[in-house]
Amino acid sequence: MLRIATWNVNSLPARLPRVLDWLERAQPDVLCLQETKIADASFPHAELEAVGYDSAACGDGGYNGVAIVSRVGLEDVSRGFTGEPGFPDLEKRAIAATCGGLRVWSIYVPNGRSPDSPAFEYKLAWLEALRLALNEEITGGPIAVCGDFNVAPTDADVWDPAAFIGSTHVTAAERSAVGALLEAGLTDVQPRALKGAPFTYWDYRAGMFHKGEGMRIDLVLLSNTLAASVVDAYIDRDARKGTKPSDHAPVVVDLELPPQPSS
DNA sequence: ATGACTGTTGGTAACAGA
Numbered sequence: 001m002l003r004i005a006t007w008n009v010n011s012l013p014a015r016l017p018r019v020l021d022w023l024e025r026a027q028p029d030v031l032c033l034q035e036t037k038i039a040d041a042s043f044p045h046a047e048l049e050a051v052g053y054d055s056a057a058c059g060d061g062g063y064n065g066v067a068i069v070s071r072v073g074l075e076d077v078s079r080g081f082t083g084e085p086g087f088p089d090l091e092k093r094a095i096a097a098t099c100g101g102l103r104v105w106s107i108y109v110p111n112g113r114s115p116d117s118p119a120f121e122y123k124l125a126w127l128e129a130l131r132l133a134l135n136e137e138i139t140g141g142p143i144a145v146c147g148d149f150n151v152a153p154t155d156a157d158v159w160d161p162a163a164f165i166g167s168t169h170v171t172a173a174e175r176s177a178v179g180a181l182l183e184a185g186l187t188d189v190q191p192r193a194l195k196g197a198p199f200t201y202w203d204y205r206a207g208m209f210h211k212g213e214g215m216r217i218d219l220v221l222l223s224n225t226l227a228a229s230v231v232d233a234y235i236d237r238d239a240r241k242g243t244k245p246s247d248h249a250p251v252v253v254d255l256e257l258p259p260q261p262s263s
Numbered sequence: 264a265t266g267a268c269t270g271t272t273g274g275t276a277a278c279a280g281a
Contacts (some may be wrong), residue, residue: 010280058265063270113280203268204268205269
C-alpha cells in the first residue's frame with residue numbers, strides 16, 4: 001500500500017509542529033506541501049529527517065512555496081516546469097519527484113484574486129501551461145498531480161453556489177482549465193466526505209469551519225490507470241481543528257499498486 | 264453571540280489569501 005497526501009499548510013514555519021505531529025499520526029508515504037512560505041535555505045529538512053522523511057523544496061520565502069516529503073525515496077527532483085508563466089516573475093508553485101516508482105507533483109495554482117484581474121488571466125495561463133507540461137508525463141507512466149488547485153471543480157464542491165456568483169474558483173473558465181487536465185488523462189480522486197461534505201478548505205473568518213462553509217479545492221489527480229488502484233481516499237478534517245491550524249485540511253489517498261515487475 | 268482570520272514583510276500597516 002502506498003499512502004500519498006497533499007496539504008496546503010499556510011506557512012511551514014508556522015505549521016511545522018502540526019506537520020510533524022500529522023506525519024506521525026497519519027503515516028503517509030508521500031506528503032505534498034503547498035504555501036510553505038519558506039526559502040529553500042531555511043527548509044526544515046533535518047526536522048523531517050528526524051521523523052523518517054526525505055524532503056525536497058522549492059521556495060523563496062514570503063509567498064507561495066511547495067515541497068515534497070517522502071519516506072519511499074525522492075529522486076529526479078524538478079522545480080517549476082517548461083513554459084511556466086510568471087506574474088511577472090516566475091513564482092515557486094511546482095515541484096516534482098519520483099517516489100516509490102511514482103511520479104509525484106506538488107502544485108500551488110495561482111489564486112486569481114478576481115475574475116476581472118490580470119491575476120485571473122495568469123491563473124488560467126498557468127493551468128494551461130501546466131497541462132502542456134504534463135501531457136508527455138501522463139502517457140509516460142503512473143503520475144499523481146497533487147495540490148491546491150484553487151478551483152472547485154463542481155457546484156457540489158462549494159458550500160453554497162449562490163455565495164460564489166462572480167467569484168473566482170467556480171467560473172466556467174477555471175473549471176474548463178481543470179477539465180482539460182482531466183481530458184489529458186487524469187482522474188480527480190473523490191475523497192470520502194467526513195461530516196457530510198467533501199471540503200478541504202474553510203476560511204478562517206466568521207466561524208466558517210464550524211458552520212461547515214467550505215470548499216474542495218485541494219485535489220489529487222491520478223493518471224487514469226493509476227486511479228484504478230485507489231483503495232481509499234479521505235479528508236483529514238480533524239487537522240483543521242484546534243490551535244493555529246492551516247485553513248486547509250490534508251487529503252489522503254491510499255493506493256494498492258500492482259506488483260512491480262522485477263528487473 | 265447582533266461576532267468571530269492568519270500569515271508575511273528592510274515589517275508594526277499593507278497585502279495576500281480564497
